[in-house]
Amino acid sequence: MKVAPSILTADFTNLKEELESIKNADYIHLDIMDGHFVPNISFGPAISKKISENTDIDLDVHLMVWQPLFWVPKFAFKRTKYITIHIESDDVKETIEAIKELEIGVGLSIKPKTPLKDLYPYIKKADLILIMTVEPGFGGQSFMEDQLTKVKELVKYREKNKLDFMIEVDGGINDETIDACREAGVDIVVAGSYIFNMKNRKEGIESLK
Numbered sequence: 172m173k174v175a176p177s178i179l180t181a182d183f184t185n186l187k188e189e190l191e192s193i194k195n196a197d198y199i200h201l202d203i204m205d206g207h208f209v210p211n212i213s214f215g216p217a218i219s220k221k222i223s224e225n226t227d228i229d230l231d232v233h234l235m236v237w238q239p240l241f242w243v244p245k246f247a248f249k250r251t252k253y254i255t256i257h258i259e260s261d262d263v264k265e266t267i268e269a270i271k272e273l274e275i276g277v278g279l280s281i282k283p284k285t286p287l288k289d290l291y292p293y294i295k296k297a298d299l300i301l302i303m304t305v306e307p308g309f310g311g312q313s314f315m316e317d318q319l320t321k322v323k324e325l326v327k328y329r330e331k332n333k334l335d336f337m338i339e340v341d342g343g344i345n346d347e348t349i350d351a352c353r354e355a356g357v358d359i360v361v362a363g364s365y366i367f368n369m370k371n372r373k374e375g376i377e378s379l380k
């Protein structure tokens with residue numbers, strides 16, 4: 172299991188040390204919120220750039236914005252491994268092509284109320300599928316276990332169609348919810364509050380792995 176700590180719950184006045192505390196992470200998950208697609212604003216390209224310059228871990232950018240086509244180039248750092256957009260947002264097809272042109276992995280995400288079938292028209296282009304296990308917008312919410320049905324379906328779909336995207340879940344991941352994720356076939360978990368509320372973050376990451 173790969174672990175991507177979400178720095179949404181980190182102490183932003185102390186980012187250097189916060190990054191140091193998660194050095195054994197597989198990816199760093201950046202939650203970008205525009206105040207329109209979700210009812211919250213997080214941080215933008217300037218802080219993300221600073222993060223990218225102060226880590227040697229690859230970045231997993233989660234765009235919760237209405238106009239990803241405008242925002243994608245602003246998060247194309249040397250360390251950006253994936254940029255994930257929501258298929259509920261505007262210009263999905265064009266944005267997928269824009270991410271590919273930047274030679275960055277394409278991530279596609281759906282909110283809990285969006286059916287999995289809405290992903291299928293785009294799925295062949297995806298390097299990563301992100302199943303939200305909370306309503307996007309805030310850290311610290313409860314895990315929606317019913318969303319793992321989508322993960323199980325995706326595992327079957329991937330095998331049947333000989334595809335190779337990674338399956339990621341985001342929201343409410345902790346030591347109690349991780350086993351169900353593993354059993355469902357998840358490849359990457361995003362965990363924010365569980366890791367950053369711990370004293371020893373490295374142990375928290377190891378225990379999820």
Ligand SMILES: O=C(CO)[C@H](O)[C@H](O)COP(=O)(O)O
Pocket residue numbers: 177179180200202233235305306307308309310311312341342343344361362363364365
């Ligand atoms: O995308 C997100 C919220 O929209 C966050 O990545 C997610 O909520 C992580 O936080 P936590 O682990 O505290 O639930």
Ligand SMILES: [Fe+2]
Pocket residue numbers: 177200201202233341361
């Ligand atoms: Fe996220």
